[in-house]
Amino acid sequence: MARVVVDVMLKPEILDPQGQAVANALPRLGIAGVASVRIGRHVEIEFDGDVDLEKAREIADKLLANPVIEDFEVSVQEAGLGT
Amino acid sequence: MARVVVDVMLKPEILDPQGQAVANALPRLGIAGVASVRIGRHVEIEFDGDVDLEKAREIADKLLANPVIEDFEVSVQEAGLGT
Numbered sequence: 001m002a003r004v005v006v007d008v009m010l011k012p013e014i015l016d017p018q019g020q021a022v023a024n025a026l027p028r029l030g031i032a033g034v035a036s037v038r039i040g041r042h043v044e045i046e047f048d049g050d051v052d053l054e055k056a057r058e059i060a061d062k063l064l065a066n067p068v069i070e071d072f073e074v075s076v077q078e079a080g081l082g083t
Numbered sequence: 084m085a086r087v088v089v090d091v092m093l094k095p096e097i098l099d100p101q102g103q104a105v106a107n108a109l110p111r112l113g114i115a116g117v118a119s120v121r122i123g124r125h126v127e128i129e130f131d132g133d134v135d136l137e138k139a140r141e142i143a144d145k146l147l148a149n150p151v152i153e154d155f156e157v158s159v160q161e162a163g164l165g166t
């Protein structure tokens with residue numbers, strides 16, 4: 001079954017303390033060369049029938065993302081981690 | 084600059100209350116036809132130099148995912164939401 005994926009990320013100008021915490025922990029784990037880490041949400045939406053990108057966009061806009069501080073991206077995926 | 088994306092999702096057999104809450108809210112918003120919603124994390128890692136998939140996999144394994152309840156997927160992305 002095809003599904004729609006919505007990726008929600010903080011806008012680039014918004015500080016991401018969660019991502020910074022991961023980035024700061026990397027040298028202590030012996031991993032160098034990482035410039036930045038940003039963490040958002042990955043949402044997989046499965047439809048009863050055909051995939052409906054318009055509907056997915058409406059869900060993202062109304063429920064998944066806060067448009068003041070977040071951007072989102074909608075795409076169709078053939079198979080996912082949640083399969 | 085190319086970056087690596089790590090998507091972390093709960094394993095299919097693990098209950099996802101956050102996704103279920105979104106799925107249950109949809110009919111109240113007038114949106115029908117959605118079978119399931121699952122919510123995970125979307126992590127964008129930017130490297131100082133070339134993209135290093137092996138290093139990204141190590142970061143995901145050590146810091147980003149809990150292998151007991153989560154799966155992750157690593158991929159290269161040319162441009163992202165956080166750009």
